[in-house]
Amino acid sequence: MFQFLVDVLMRACDLMLVAIGMSAVYSLMKFPNIALVQYAATGGVLAIVLQKTGMPVVIAIAFAVLLTGLLAVILNEFLFNRMLKIGSSTAMIGSLAVSMIFSAGFLVTVGPSPSRFAMPLSRPVRILDARITEPQLLSFAIVAAAIGMFALLYFRTDLGRCMRATSTNEVLADATGINTARMKTIIVLISGVMAALGGVAIALKGEVDIQMGMDLLLPVFASAILGGLGNPFGAIAGALLISFAETAVTAVNFGPLLGQVVAFLPVAYASAISFLLLVAALLWRPRGLFVSEVKRV
Amino acid sequence: MSDFIVHVTIMSGLYALLALSLNLQAGFGGLMNFGQIGLFACGLYGAAIAFQFDLSAISGFAFAIVAAALLGWAFASVGRNLQADYWGIVTLALAEVIRIIATNEDWLTGGAQGIGGIRPFYFDLDSQTRQIAILFTVLALVLAAALLCRHLIGGRYGLSIKIMREEPQLAASLGYNTITLKRQLMAVSSVLAAISGFLFAHYISFAGPEQIDSSETFLIWAMIVVGGLGNNIGAIVGAFLLQFAFAFIPFVKDWIGLPTEYVAAGRLFLTGGGLIIFILWRQSGIVPERVGGGRYV
Numbered sequence: 264m265f266q267f268l269v270d271v272l273m274r275a276c277d278l279m280l281v282a283i284g285m286s287a288v289y290s291l292m293k294f295p296n297i298a299l300v301q302y303a304a305t306g307g308v309l310a311i312v313l314q315k316t317g318m319p320v321v322i323a324i325a326f327a328v329l330l331t332g333l334l335a336v337i338l339n340e341f342l343f344n345r346m347l348k349i350g351s352s353t354a355m356i357g358s359l360a361v362s363m364i365f366s367a368g369f370l371v372t373v374g375p376s377p378s379r380f381a382m383p384l385s386r387p388v389r390i391l392d393a394r395i396t397e398p399q400l401l402s403f404a405i406v407a408a409a410i411g412m413f414a415l416l417y418f419r420t421d422l423g424r425c426m427r428a429t430s431t432n433e434v435l436a437d438a439t440g441i442n443t444a445r446m447k448t449i450i451v452l453i454s455g456v457m458a459a460l461g462g463v464a465i466a467l468k469g470e471v472d473i474q475m476g477m478d479l480l481l482p483v484f485a486s487a488i489l490g491g492l493g494n495p496f497g498a499i500a501g502a503l504l505i506s507f508a509e510t511a512v513t514a515v516n517f518g519p520l521l522g523q524v525v526a527f528l529p530v531a532y533a534s535a536i537s538f539l540l541l542v543a544a545l546l547w548r549p550r551g552l553f554v555s556e557v558k559r560v
Numbered sequence: 561m562s563d564f565i566v567h568v569t570i571m572s573g574l575y576a577l578l579a580l581s582l583n584l585q586a587g588f589g590g591l592m593n594f595g596q597i598g599l600f601a602c603g604l605y606g607a608a609i610a611f612q613f614d615l616s617a618i619s620g621f622a623f624a625i626v627a628a629a630l631l632g633w634a635f636a637s638v639g640r641n642l643q644a645d646y647w648g649i650v651t652l653a654l655a656e657v658i659r660i661i662a663t664n665e666d667w668l669t670g671g672a673q674g675i676g677g678i679r680p681f682y683f684d685l686d687s688q689t690r691q692i693a694i695l696f697t698v699l700a701l702v703l704a705a706a707l708l709c710r711h712l713i714g715g716r717y718g719l720s721i722k723i724m725r726e727e728p729q730l731a732a733s734l735g736y737n738t739i740t741l742k743r744q745l746m747a748v749s750s751v752l753a754a755i756s757g758f759l760f761a762h763y764i765s766f767a768g769p770e771q772i773d774s775s776e777t778f779l780i781w782a783m784i785v786v787g788g789l790g791n792n793i794g795a796i797v798g799a800f801l802l803q804f805a806f807a808f809i810p811f812v813k814d815w816i817g818l819p820t821e822y823v824a825a826g827r828l829f830l831t832g833g834g835l836i837i838f839i840l841w842r843q844s845g846i847v848p849e850r851v852g853g854g855r856y857v
Contacts, residue, residue, distance in 0.1 A: 353843075355645055360832040360834075366828050370824055370825040371825045481653055484649045531664050546638065
């Protein structure tokens with residue numbers, strides 16, 4: 264039972280940071296940035312490549328995360344801001360195009376074979392009869408720390424207050440003297456950093472290959488949408504729900520229901536079930552479970 | 561060499577049907593469908609499953625059309641009160657669910673190996689004449705589809721979906737039922753996509769899950785954006801342009817002497833780069849949408 268909870272939590276950790284980034288960016292930029300999943304892959308791959316050049320792990324991760332954040336800002340400045348002037352749907356297709364270019368870039372630079380951090384192997388620890396490995400604990404700690412920092416920034420500082428004001432009513436925020444353009448740049452930087460950290464957290468637990476970004480796309484989107492796009496902390500709940508559905512479907516024995524001893528769904532159906540959960544949830548609440556935006560008439 | 565050109569032209573024609581279908585939805589109706597390949601899958605597997613269970617091609621065709629129209633209807637119904645970007649992700653998720661089912665239900669779809677050996681059209685002709693016959697069939701169908709699209713768009717129905725795209729609330733206030741319009745539009749355009757899938761299965765003699773990957777949807781999107789959103793000729797131009805460009809990437813690779821990974825990377829660069837360039841510098845595409853004119857009722 265406890266193992267089940269750990270599995271859910273570990274899967275949620277994979278999705279959470281990227282989903283929070285996506286929701287945060289949506290709250291200010293008003294378009295879902297598909298390229299964010301590729302920022303996650305970039306963070307993971309870059310950290311591994313930097314470590315191979317001889318840097319200590321911590322410094323490699325820090326560099327990779329910061330570089331990805333900068334990349335996010337640059338792309339936003341030169342591409343997404345211009346596309347947004349045409350429309351949010353256009354910007355969404357544009358971000359799809361950018362993530363294709365990322366895929367191509369990975370193919371050419373890193374190649375199709377997966378890579379991993381060079382780390383000493385360790386025996387899994389047993390906590391309440393659940394097996395947890397040290398890298399898993401480490402990546403959990405990274406995710407928890409990142410969420411904590413973001414929550415502090417978002418709810419306890421002036422900067423966070425300005426961001427929330429901008430996301431609620433941009434025109435009013437502008438009129439009160441908030442530099443909304445600067446707020447947008449900052450939130451893009453934060454989302455890039457969060458996504459890259461998410462990628463690093465995944466890379467710590469296992470391998471990273473160039474498909475990672477596109478594989479993350481739907482589960483991350485499902486989490487962010489389920490939580491209500493634009494509400495970064497709804498995304499946490501969304502990620503937990505999606506990972507719960509994914510893990511439960513494969514861990515539950517449907518045998519007794521069908522009159523057999525054991526009957527498990529194939530693992531491949533895990534994601535199918537979570538997507539159907541997303542569709543069902545949207546039928547019931549079209550703007551996600553926890554909508555933070557004020558809807559005006 | 562001329563065999564090769566014929567093959568590429570047939571493939572372009574099949575993609576042109578898909579592009580015309582997506583153009584009806586996205587270009588004229590403003591529906592952000594990211595699950596186009598799911599509609600194609602209905603046609604592809606309709607043909608393959610009919611073959612596997614020794615049914616006639618006609619019954620496979622009927623099954624394909626009905627399944628696609630129902631799926632299109634379902635897409636529109638799910639999206640009846642969703643925002644455009646939410647709906648885009650939902651359709652992407654549903655198409656992915658279809659792919660997962662196709663990969664795992666071995667008894668029905670042949671699983672990951674797919675269904676091979678599907679009897680091609682014009683079976684009794686020798687292979688060269690057969691290719692030419694298929695070429696003319698496909699080109700005739702593209703022409704017929706283009707005429708159908710022109711007929712739909714030129715009339716009252718075309719005006720109503722365009723007003724739904726531009727001003728949904730105005731359309732509703734004029735007495736148009738936008739949900740019905742969307743459902744009709746999705747059902748009609750789905751049939752075009754299913755015809756393309758049906759022909760594809762009989763032409764390639766194979767149906768497998770890798771043919772219905774979401775990246776194909778993104779490719780079709782690139783075709784209509786490059787060709788010109790909201791223009792039927794543009795959709796056809798975009799499909800032929802990208803297919804022919806793709807066909808010559810391997811030759812360019814050999815000519816420069818690059819490794820094989822560069823073919824896949826080149827396709828991604830071309831699709832993503834084409835999308836970005838056209839979004840930023842020529843938003844209306846190669847053949848822009850014609851505003852006004854035509855035979856209005």
